[in-house]
Amino acid sequence: DTAVSQTPKYLVTQMGNDKSIKCEQNLGHDTMYWYKQDSKKFLKIMFSYNNKELIINETVPNRFSPKSPDKAHLNLHINSLELGDSAVYFCASSQVPTSGGSYEQYFGPGTRLTVT
């Protein structure tokens, strides 16, 4: 069984279009995340939701809007796509932190977005 799944795996689109990436986790986790990995493989957090509530919102253009219909799903909608949005986007999930502040994240397989 896939723990964290994302669709689509690949997304090629033109500048100016609007697109969505979907993420689902079946681990029963309360917290979900979106990360962007650039061409240099640097992984940067974008958003995080805990029980459908937005808890992390990094400096991300407001063309990016996350939506969490329930705690098992976190979708990412991107408006007016730009060339610089090309990257691999990863969804992840975790339980709430333990008393030691440790919590383990489980990542999806990624969505490679190419904007032409």
Next chain:
Amino acid sequence: TQLLEQSPQFLSIQEGENLTVYCNSSSVFSSLQWYRQEPGEGPVLLVTVVTGGEVKKLKRLTFQFGDARKDSSLHITAAQPGDTGLYLCAGTVSGTYKYIFGTGTRLKVLA
């Protein structure tokens, strides 16, 4: 701004050699994780260290968390081609759900 610097950035070694990857920061983290990522896949968690000075072993991999919880190292003994991949450290910012990922180390082990 919290930053986790990894060194080296790239490493190409022969099978059987030993290596160490470092993850350094000026910030204190409540825990630190190491991940390995293979091409076309998401990062996969290898280990979590929580206590300053903690050492964990996973077969040929040894992980250490610095005493001050600002740095960590990953040592691989007798590297094998299957160890090839991108190694990422990630620190948990105390009191938040936020991870800060390191800059990554790309390891290639040649047969």
